Amino acid sequence: MAEDAKPLLIKRYASRRLYNTETSDYVTLEDIASFIREGREVQIVDLKTGDDLTRQYLLQIIAEHESRGENVLPVDVLTDLVRSYTTSAQSVVPQFLAASFEMLREGQSKMMENFSSFPNPMASMPGFEALQRQQQAFLKSMMAGWSTAGSTGPDDETAASDAAKDREELSTIKKQLADLQSKLSKL
Incomplete structure (x- = not known):
């Protein structure tokens, strides 16, 4: 039998402590819940009697989660x-x-x-590629402004012209984003 297919054997001692036979250490109910969430099958048996206690402990794990407000x-x-x-x-x-x-x-x-x-569900939306290009251009212009922050910079006239272009590009991007949101809400 494959290792993953074989249930993880947990033994319960008379002291009610739970012992993981794979790792040779004691475990808690939360540890057992983690094993199960990871996809492992778990079997819990009483060491002395050999009785299968798995159902009892699984119900206890569920009860603890429910009592903590994790209502499923x-x-x-x-x-x-x-x-x-x-x-x-x-x-x-x-x-x-x-x-x-x-x-x-x-x-x-x-x-x-x-x-x-689906590689990207948004990619099939009309205008998505144009929006991507504009976002890249916007980020490129923003990054260009940061890279010249230490220089003397452009003259006031050029800076005003660049700022106007940036505002225009930003308003275009906002309009296209609003159009996309409208189309998405209709789907």
Whole structure:
């Protein structure tokens, strides 16, 4: 079995301390949550009895996150879960939840694939290249002004002319940006 496919074995000692068998050190619930977020499968077993305690600890991790205000599960979902433990629907709920989360994972995966297939969604917008060129010209003119800051500089007439050009370019950029925002809001 591949190393990534094999669950990370955590042993719980009688003192309730959790021991990572891979790294030979003690871990906390937050460490276990980090392993899971990184994509690792985790199995927690009682050292003395060999009982699988994974579900108990996963529920504890969820409860701690929820109590810190990291609310992921709406109250009505939690209420329905509690109800499912006392009704005949109990046998259907676990399969339904598993299927729902699998669909969610697949949907997220496909959405990320779709986003990565577009190099830049803004690039297809009309006028985007012109806006990019103007931004580059604006930055170039700004940088040119900084590079000559220590020199004697241009005369007053040239400086006034350059400032007028900069204001004109800036107003053109603002207008094009407003047009792009308007087009984006219509999409």
